[in-house]
Amino acid sequence: MEIFKILNNNVVTVIDHKQEKVIMGRGIAYQASIGDTLDESKIQKIFVLSHYDDADRIISLLQTIPLEYLQVSDVILKEAKKTLDIDADIIFISLSDHIKGVVDRARKGIQLRNPLLPDIRRFYVKEFEFGLDALQTINQTFGVQLLEDEAAFIAMHLLVNMEDSQNGENLAYQMTQIIQEIIQVVSDFYQIEYNENSVDYYRFIMHLRLFTQRLLGHQSYEANEDDEDLLAALKRKYYKAYQCSEKIKQFIKEAYAYDITDEELLYLTIHINRLNHA
Incomplete structure (x- = not known):
């Protein structure tokens, strides 16, 4: 070759x-x-x-992910192939990028809570147990101590992939429509057309996929006290991105009768700020 x-x-x-x-x-x-x-x-x-439908973005993203994160993701997903009904290769890149982001934040003393942790632990036992094993691998490899919440985040990556496979084109169509609508809200707010091949745009889309799955599954949750404090800090630091998140919240409420919580606003604000300050 x-x-x-x-x-x-x-x-x-x-x-x-x-x-x-x-x-x-x-x-x-x-x-x-x-x-x-x-x-x-x-x-x-x-x-x-x-x-992959977005091969150009995959190539761009691969250029930013150090080999050790790709290797850890590969090890983790080889186990997923053995124990779970999942096409692990489809989420290989997104999981590698996710692990890099988590480790980078942990080394800065920042770890995010997962409000779906109790539900995932209860209703997706196999996936959560797999997430715990993956968490141990990440901690040992990179010398960090990630919270149990991260095991739930890893399980969510697997679940998104399995939901897509099981529900087929209808779910994919609904998710794509909602994502396009949210992107339009952001684009109108900032008066900019985004480079769809950029790494930060790809990361934002991956986040929106997780969000739309929760929306379509009618899952909702409340932020805990720590998240409320963090959101208040982000509101001051990233004021414009927060205002854009509020626009999305208003649109989703009117269009889909779904209430975006402070927890989701926190993540949206982080991603929108990064998208517009890359």
Whole structure:
């Protein structure tokens, strides 16, 4: 196989049987050039880009994720394939990016609570137990001590994928429609058309997928006291992003009779601020 694109020292793409494939391996592109023959002894993981609807964004995102996070995600999802009915490759990139963000925040002393923790622990036992095992792997690998809430977040990544598979096109259509509407609210508020190939746009879309699943599942929750304090701080620090989140809250209430809680406003504010200050 010949190198088609070099994303960084550890990730390249190749064309194999007319398919563009991503190849991961430590130092696999070191001192290499496009067109060179790949050192197959360094290959650690291969996945096919055509499995993703947004291959260009996947490539952009891969350039920002260090290899160790991709490796941990791969280890975690190999276990998921054994124990759960899930197409693990579909969420490989989003989970890798999620783990990087969680570890980065934890090292700054920031950990977010998951208000769905009790429900996920109770109603999605296998997925939550898997999340706990994944949490242990992340803690040991990166020397952090993540809260149990993170096990629920990991379970949610798996659940979104399984819901999509089981409910098919109807769910995907509904989610896409709501996401497009929210993006339009944000675009109108800031008077800007966003680069859909940007990494921050992709991250925002991933967050909105989780949100729309909760909306369509009629799940709602209240923020705890810590979240209320954090939201108050973000309201002062990211005032414009918070005002945009309030616009989304008003739209969702009118269009879908769904109340966005302070917890959800917190996450929306963080993502909207990052989207507009990348």
